Amino acid sequence: MIGYVLLGLIALSALSYVLGRRRAIAAVQGREPELHSRPTYHGAFVAAWVGIPSILLVLVWLVFQGTVIDTLLLWSLPPGTTDGLDEGQVDLLLSEIRSVAAGNVFGEPSLVVQAAAERYQAWQTIARYAMVATAFSVALLGLLFASRRINPQFRARHGAERILTGLMIACSLIAILTTLGIVLSLLFEALRFFDRVSPLEFFFGLNWEPQIPIREGQVTGGGSFGAIPVFAGTLLISLIAMLVAIPIGLFAAIYLTEYAHAKVRATIKPVLELLAGIPTVVYGFFAVLTVAPALREFGETIGVPIAPNSALAAGAVMGVMIIPFISSLSDDAIAAVPRAMRDGSYAMGATRGETITKVLLPAALPGIMGGILLAVSRAIGETMIVVMAAGIIASLTANPLEPVTTVTVQIVTLLIGDVEFDNPKTLAAFALGLVLFVVTLALNVLALHIVRKYREQYE
């Protein structure tokens, strides 16, 4: 339905382009040079006035239709129906009305609900027709307005270009809107979570058992939201990943920039970057299929029990994924050290190794640190590897052979399946998401700051 409306508006807009062009040519009896702007611009101007306001109207309508109908519906309920109900119960009533209106009747809905459902259905139909009517009348109004302005002196090109600039500004604002959307949605849901669970418990509690009864009579744990074990697990896995990635990435970068033949460098670098191009779900499966069983078998032969979803397996595979980040960023940092420092070191009779460890690495250290911070933020935010290979139960341990859980694993497990936005279990995921967003953002800002400052130093 909505799709057809939008298609219709686009078709109308295309039609008005042709119309505008024709009208412009007709206005000068076919002598095009007498027009201020070429006919195409007249057409584009009319098309923009037909298409843009009406399509915007449809989108805004779609956003607000639900809220408006819900409010009207609440007003229309017999007085006293919603007395003494809190917000969640009102939401429940509304969703019951909606599902009855959609024809999914469970049990025997009350007469009030049935009547409301009928009203809801009627209003939906009215709203739909009203939207179509308004959208097309706005489009026609735009057509009337724009096409009446067409005359040989009209500066259609300027008009069309102004509209285009406006559209481009709107597009670049999407980046801000996205960030705003992320911050607001996370903050809003997290605040609702902290209404129910105290921030003190969340940030300092040692017990994470988010399975709380959703329906009455369901047997689950008490539901406690102390996120320390989750944070600790995230740090443990990230630490293991960095222990794998930093030495391999750094030594690989040193070899490639300082020792390797140009040909070797040209073949090895893209191969390392392949590691960054592999989707993380593939790494997750690799961890489950190959790495975890191999570790387990190794543990059995030396008599150490290793859990099948140990932090070690997930962290090690994550480290492999991160190698290219470290190696390419260290590579850049080492290559950015001025030639003069290198030459000075060789002139003093230092070997290549001494030049690297005593001159290049200290000089490149800020850049390398920036790269490592970026990699840490990548590791903390990485999701699929840990969802597939790490544990779900939050346990506070520093033993890498035991399963631990991470922030991202908890977000995914709390939100998979049907979710209701009014229980702490769902909202907890958003609180974790907020922490994740803030931490990774801080790490990124810090890293970019270090890298930029260091680059300025040598430029």
Added chain:
Amino acid sequence: MSDAQTINRQPRAANWASDAARRRVRRRYAADRRLQAYGIIAIALAVGLLGILVTSLVSTGFPAFVQTKVDLAIYVDPSKVDPKDPANGNFRALVREALAPFVPEGATDKQKIDVTKILTSDAPYIVRDYVVDHPDTVGKTVTLPIAVSDPYDQLQKGVIPKEVDALSWSQVRYFERLQTRGVVAEEGGRTSLKLEVYVDPARIAAGPPPSGDFAAVARDSLQAYLPDVHDTALFAMLADDAPDALANRVAEDPSLIGKTAQVIFPVAKPFAQLANGESPKVLNPRFTSTQIEAFDTMVAKGVVHMPFNWELFFNADSRFPERAGLAGAVTGSFYALLVCFLLSFPIGIAAAIYLEEFAPKNRLTDLIEVNINNLAAVPSVVFGLLGLAVFLGYFGLPRSAPLVGGMVLSLMTLPTIIIATRAALKAVPPSIREAALGIGASKHQVILHHVLPLAMPGILTGTIIGMAQALGETAPLLLIGMNAFIPSVESMGILEPATSLPTQIYSWADSPERGFVSRTSAAILVLLGFLVVMNIVAITLRQMFERKW
């Protein structure tokens, strides 16, 4: 110390030829070589790990590209299938009759049903679909290739063995420990255990005939030899008639009750084989002997073959690994990427043109640039939370729909496209702009007519790379529920529940059936194949159209 003093100090003449100096130099160069070696080891590790990853995926995924099938000659019995209404025929019975030639003689009804389990559980529906499409086959015999069920597929491919070790590693260890203690002996033609048994009067009554729980007493006496073992698998060592040995002994000599006596217990058959130096085998518990006999008959008659598994590409998902395919996942990914492209390509180009060509240097544009750079580094799961809270929660868009998936992915690809477009625009030399401006073009005309077409190859390359990243994204799609079970492709649409390639990989990886392990690897190979093709297209595009000014 003043500078003058430093300079005046006479340096000691260095003897570069001394042994100590030589050693120092050798040590320094050894350190240099060591560093080089570390670098080579690091690269070898990274490349080796990539190699292991690819090899393990290829070796597990390769078998899924073929599928074991049985050419089944099916007589479409008019008494079971009504030619006027073929969809409602009794196809289960048709399949059972078609299997009759392979069923061993004298099989019971239960065994006959077991034999039908060699074929996929979908077999009757495959026959039904064929007969519905070809109604003229009623009353004739048709030969259809029908997929076998997962265990037989794996058996034929050699992934799982027909016979497994009868004894666990620890059972073998327990037996070896008994052997070293000299308890195991050949008695009366049977391998036996000579155990000291305390015949507990509390548990065994004298009779006659003697009664009581002889099995428990026998077990306890065995346990006494291996007190550290707490494993019921130990008792599998005693043959079924072992308690009788004790009962007979007590019946012969009732005075043993209350005393400790040596009793000779026969050992179960697999352990006896072990004692004779054989490695005992039993039939894999996933098969029954009737099934294996029937399957061997099929193989002997030459109806079992392994064609290329086209169904992997043309079937949608299924609960049965032998019938599961990727069509639904590929379609879902296609829809989501289409939405993603339609949104992020125009928006990304428009934003990049504004920021690169028009934007004045002010707070707002600075803010936009910082935002774009930061968005590129936000974890993907956070975008999933955004999609869940805003697109599903606030706007009320349908859950699991490719539309929402594409919208979330487009927010993630946008920074990539904007950054690539800006770089491409920057690379167009100013002389082009100046020439166009010089002959009277407006700024918009310069950009739309001259700069943008020249920058297009770079923009397309960046877009394809962004799309390739979006194709592999999993976490945001999981959060908005784009991992639905889609058993048929026909019902899919941009607003209908869908799945995608990476989320399908995730769901299959979670499935317990052995066959899905192989399918998952195959799905990953397909995904990687798409990524490789997209990247090759991007690189070729760059090389073909990139101009050096």
